[in-house]
Amino acid sequence: MSFFTTVALLVILAIPEGTSQGGQGVPLRCQCLNKERKPIGRLLERVEVIPASSHCTKIEIIATLKKDGGEICLDPEAPWVQRVLRRLDQRTP
Structure with a gap:
């Protein structure tokens, strides 16, 4: 193999390693870019606080x-x- 082919292969193999930080299911940035301010309380099924x-x-x-x-x-x-x-906090024992 030539030197450039070897370097290219190493770069390709290193890409997945660098992108897999944080484990599975752990976001590496904020998830909320836009936030709703208008009341929609009756439409809510579940609320998760991160x-x-x-x-x-x-x-x-x-x-x-x-x-x-x-x-x-x-x-x-x-x-x-x-x-x-506050209501959710009151319900949590």
């Missing part, structure tokens, strides 16, 4: 919708979202 981490310095709140199971990001600063979170 705490700040080294990958995203902001708290993210991802809600699953009842109708189609779609996911939407909620603005943690919106008053109605804070009320939903």
Whole structure:
């Protein structure tokens, strides 16, 4: 093999190794780029709070919708979202 072929092969083999950081299912960046501020409380099936981490310095709140199971990001600063979170906190033993 030539030198350039060997280098190209090593580069190709190194690419998957560099992209697999963080383990399976762990996002390497913030998931919420746009956040919903309008009240949609009756449409919510489930709410997941993702705490700040080294990958995203902001708290993210991802809600699953009842109708189609779609996911939407909620603005943690919106008053109605804070009320939903307080209710969820009260229900958690």
